[in-house]
Amino acid sequence: DAMVIQNPRYQVTQFGKPVTLSCSQTLNHNVMYWYQQKSSQAPKLLFHYYDKDFNNEADTPDNFQSRRPNTSFCFLDIRSPGLGDAAMYLCATSREQGGVVGYTFGSGTRLTVV
Amino acid sequence: QKEVEQNSGPLSVPEGAIASLNCTYSDRGSQSFFWYRQYSGKSPELIMFIYSNGDKEDGRFTAQLNKASQYVSLLIRDSQPSDSATYLCAVKGQTSGTYKYIFGTGTRLKVLA
Numbered sequence: 001d002a003m004v005i006q007n008p009r010y011q012v013t014q015f016g017k018p019v020t021l022s023c024s025q026t027l028n029h030n031v032m033y034w035y036q037q038k039s040s041q042a043p044k045l046l047f048h049y050y051d052k053d054f055n056n057e058a059d060t061p062d063n064f065q066s067r068r069p070n071t072s073f074c075f076l077d078i079r080s081p082g083l084g085d086a087a088m089y090l091c092a093t094s095r096e097q098g099g100v101v102g103y104t105f106g107s108g109t110r111l112t113v114v
Numbered sequence: 115q116k117e118v119e120q121n122s123g124p125l126s127v128p129e130g131a132i133a134s135l136n137c138t139y140s141d142r143g144s145q146s147f148f149w150y151r152q153y154s155g156k157s158p159e160l161i162m163f164i165y166s167n168g169d170k171e172d173g174r175f176t177a178q179l180n181k182a183s184q185y186v187s188l189l190i191r192d193s194q195p196s197d198s199a200t201y202l203c204a205v206k207g208q209t210s211g212t213y214k215y216i217f218g219t220g221t222r223l224k225v226l227a
Contacts, residue, residue, distance in 0.1 A: 040122070042202065042217040043158070090157055097213050102148050102204075105157040 137203030
């Protein structure tokens with residue numbers, strides 16, 4: 001089945017130790033998004049790629065970076081995780097910008113910072 | 115004012131009843147409206163989307179849109195315990211050529227057996 005896959009499902013990292021979360025898709029969608037969701041809060045868009053064009057949200061901390069080496073894969077790098085970065089990280093895709101028929105989400109990676 | 119507002123709940127309904135979930139939005143230029151279901155600890159799953167004023171039905175779900183009043187609702191008929199989840203409203207608009215896709219904080223629904 002075509003889908004969006006995130007690895008790992010659970011990630012524990014040490015305070016200040018760089019961590020990378022990965023997302024892959026078999027939908028051949030042009031757009032890939034990274035969202036951060038904290039408990040009982042709305043998903044917050046960090047950035048997205050439209051093909052190779054990177055679009056950063058104005059309030060995304062510099063600590064967060066992303067790479068999209070090809071259509072299928074997208075990575076979220078957190079350079080120096082702080083306790084406040086503990087959250088669920090959601091990868092989503094859409095065929096076009098804005099997701100005319102909505103987004104397809106991966107299963108998420110829950111990040112714990114110790 | 116929040117861009118997309120939802121009552122956080124929990125909204126408790128008995129099994130078999132109709133659950134009514136509401137969402138208001140502030141951007142009058144919003145174009146598309148989406149409902150996602152999110153089980154605890156899981157990722158959001160798209161249930162329905164609606165573009166035009168009026169009702170759109172899909173099985174037990176009906177989305178209702180009123181652009182003049184800037185609200186969108188989701189009705190779940192014959193509610194089941196498996197419908198217990200958080201329902202996220204998302205609104206898509208376009209500002210200065212850039213698409214904005216804003217989520218609400220969600221309404222937690224509890225269907226009581």
